[in-house]
Amino acid sequence: QVQLQESGPGLVKPSETLSLTCAVSGGSISTYYWSWIRQSPGKGLEWIGYIYNNGNTNYNPSLKSRVTISVDTSKNQFSLKLSSVTAADTAVYYCARDHWGPFDFWGQGTLVTVSS
């Protein structure tokens, strides 16, 4: 059974860079696409972007200028960086496996608050 676990700081200051990592266990990261998805408090889901093991990425156009997703196949993990954060970036951030269409495995999510 594939399991995903997000990790990273729970508090980030405005204008700084949010950095999260998703560790994948129970399966190789060298297959499938891997996505980051977020959910602002009381709001809906927002897809952030995905990465494939060869480094191929694609991002939500609304976040593209601030997002970088990278993969470390040796550690079976992938990461998210979101720069120049504001309070609007406060959300629960999820990592998920993209099974060529559906997101079939999800991490438990991690709350990141942007505040000084």
Added chain:
Amino acid sequence: QSALTQPASVSGSPGQSITISCTGTSSDVGGYKYVSWYQQYPGKAPKLMIYEVSNRPSGVPDRFSGSKSGNTASLTISGLQAEDEADYYCSSYTTSSTYVFGTGTKVTVL
């Protein structure tokens, strides 16, 4: 890209059937079979309920079914049960090789 449009809330009595709509465009819902549905309980991660418009992953009750017509996809819950009370989201692949989620629907079991 704009979020797919879902009704904010849908309700029904136990045993009844309800349907949640998900309206997009020919650039997303109408153009691809990659429409999925997710169930989310408060404080929990979403769970995949339907993929490729109408397919159920192993373990999802057959009370849940999906369909699509044109730019609108639908999730039907037949024989509504108390544990079906949750938020539901649709998602679709897009022509830009990205994904877009629906606005979400709160299902209430009366």
